Amino acid sequence: MRVYIPATFSMLESLNEDRLLHARSGWGFAVTESLRDFYTDGDDEELADIAFDEASRASLRLLDAEAEGAKFALRRVVVSADVDAEPQSDMGEAVVRLTGPVSLSDVAALHIDVAQSEEKVQAAIAAVDAADLGDEDAELAVGDALEIPLAWYDVAELGMVVELM
DSSP states (O other), rough: OOEEEEEEEHHHHHHHHSEEEGGGGEEEOOOOHHHHHOTTTTHHHHHHHHHHHHHHHHHHHHHHSOOOOOOTOOOOOOEEEEEOOOETTOTTTTTEEESSSSEEEGGGEEEEEGGGHHHHHHHHHHHHHHHHHHHHHHHHHHHHTTTTTOOEEEGHHHHHHHHHH
């Protein structure tokens, strides 16, 4: 199953070093039967976009918890991987629990914010909790960040990304 795992740049550094990605709390996002049932009109590509966006939004929360001064603390990261995962529909339509750490060999792609997105990401980090509680202005701030596409990197570029960014 293709799983979108919310991450941070420091998690990419660990993936490069250890060849394993430990998803925070073991959560990821994927096209599940619950997601298909909820969005009856979407095709597989649209449903994958929804799951990816959920991972991107979850990355905002990880950035909020990231240690101050961490490298690229204002850039969302999503790791796409082909792994086994168990749907957790009680947690959300696209939520899955990974069965363990993700091996680098299972990673399909890396998705990382570009420098120009940092201002909007910073505003979204500050607003994400309020947005979840229904604050419309906060939801707009989060939406502004989520509208920015993440840059795509082949997994073979991981070492270069970590070393040269």
